[in-house]
Amino acid sequence: MPAKRDPALPVKSALPPILLVGCGRMGGAMLAAWLEHGLAPSVVVDPVPRLPPGAEAAVTLAAAAAIPVAFAPAAVVLAVKPQQAEGVLPAFARFAGSSVFLSIMAGRTLGGMQAALGPNAAIVRAMPNTPAAIRAGMSVACAGPGVDEAGRRLSETLLAAVGRVAWVEDEALLDPVTAVSGSGPAYVFLLGELLERAGIEQGLPADLARLLARRTIAGAGALLEAGEEDAAALRAAVTSPGGTTERALSVLMDERAWPSAISRAVAAATERSRELSG
Ligand SMILES: NC(=O)c1ccc[n+]([C@@H]2O[C@H](COP(=O)([O-])OP(=O)(O)OC[C@H]3O[C@@H](n4cnc5c(N)ncnc54)[C@H](OP(=O)(O)O)[C@@H]3O)[C@@H](O)[C@H]2O)c1
Known part of the structure; x- marks a missing residue:
């Protein structure tokens, strides 16, 4: 049988x-x-x-x-x-x-x-x-x-x-x-590098800064993947009024900071992809 x-x-x-x-x-x-x-x-x-x-x-x-x-x-x-x-x-x-x-x-x-x-x-x-x-x-x-x-x-x-x-x-x-998902992993790896460096600048031992940066990116990515919630809603959920995250986001979300940089980076990669097409 x-x-x-x-x-x-x-x-x-x-x-x-x-x-x-x-x-x-x-x-x-x-x-x-x-x-x-x-x-x-x-x-x-x-x-x-x-x-x-x-x-x-x-x-x-x-x-x-x-x-x-x-x-x-x-x-x-x-x-x-x-x-x-x-x-x-x-x-x-x-x-x-x-x-x-x-x-x-x-x-x-x-x-x-x-x-x-x-x-x-x-x-x-x-x-x-x-x-x-x-x-x-x-x-x-x-x-x-x-x-x-x-x-x-x-x-x-x-x-x-x-x-x-x-x-x-x-x-x-x-x-x-190509500009968003093809090249995108490199943008996330860059975030890992920068977060690790910034942790060291604030006094963390290098190996701990590295661990925190990697696990934070991997964990946040898994959380984003696991649920139906928008990235913006997940961000809002960890941002208490007057808290540490809000203070950091006020730097990152300045129109001349990430919103403009990410948009220009993706536009530049899209343009380069068009130039390389044939
Ligand atoms: N890696 C990525 O993240 C990624 C993402 C999206 C798309 N792609 C695309 O995937 C393709 C491969 O990328 P890859 O990173 O895997 O490159 P890769 O590691 O260089 O692989 C290409 C392979 O093709 C071999 N090859 C060279 N001439 C050949 C021939 N005449 N006949 C058969 N095979 C030959 C190469 O051998 P040799 O090394 O001896 O030259 C190499 O083993 C690229 O077109 C890339 O645009 C890659």
């Missing part, structure tokens, strides 16, 4: 075969997550791949020319550096029409990739972020013309393995997405 499945245990969904092009920081993190989800035998193309543990089941090749003719991936995931795209993409054009392409390359547009992969290529362009390495990522995806429901679903499944996924219809929105 088959054992009864414990409903509390997650079901391991088998993923179809994937061709991963570029197995660096982000490609490697995604591969690690897919392997945990039961990835079917797949192929990785990268001259020096950063293979995660358990990746032995995947065939690793240095170049596209070595891919077995019979290999039929359900998706070709493009995870090389954007500046490598031009030289790399044409070698994968033969999969157009039979696989969906999922690109995580920053700034490489659907139109630019279509020109390299051919008119039949069904391409999803996505922007993940670094917390993907611990399955806490945020990806935003945009489907190009010709992506069918199955291609969209598979792309969503592959991205969801490393975090949350949202879709946009308008590709131009990927520039502000």
Whole structure:
């Protein structure tokens, strides 16, 4: 008699075969997550791949020319550096029409990739972020013309393995997405650095300042993630009239301080993302 499945245990969904092009920081993190989800035998193309543990089941090749003719991936995931795209993409054009392409390359547009992969290529362009390495990522995806429901679903499944996924219809929105969630982890890391430094300036031992800064950011982030409340409501809830938080916020919320700096930073990153697009 088959054992009864414990409903509390997650079901391991088998993923179809994937061709991963570029197995660096982000490609490697995604591969690690897919392997945990039961990835079917797949192929990785990268001259020096950063293979995660358990990746032995995947065939690793240095170049596209070595891919077995019979290999039929359900998706070709493009995870090389954007500046490598031009030289790399044409070698994968033969999969157009039979696989969906999922690109995580920053700034490489659907139109630019279509020109390299051919008119039949069904391409999803996505922007993940670094917390993907611990399955806490945020990806935003945009489907190009010709992506069918199955291609969209598979792309969503592959991205969801490393975090949350949202879709946009308008590709131009990927520039502000890049500025908010793509570059965003760096802004939070900067806050960590500055909070730690300010704690030391106020007399805290360095290791305690570091611990407080890190745990405060991680804990506040978890609190924000856990509830439905707006960030502004959570902020108000910890701000007693006349107290210490209110005094600090009067500095940070001065119109020339954080409200203006964050807005200018995101505008500058959006502008840079547009400049780099092609
Ligand atoms: N890291 C992030 O937070 C993040 C966030 C959003 C989007 N992305 C995007 O993800 C992509 C990868 O970024 P990453 O940080 O993972 O970069 P990475 O660590 O440099 O990974 C790229 C990998 O591709 C390999 N490669 C180079 N030429 C190749 C070729 N001809 N065929 C196959 N593989 C080749 C590289 O090998 P070598 O090192 O030997 O050159 C490297 O292992 C980028 O397009 C980036 O825009 C990254």
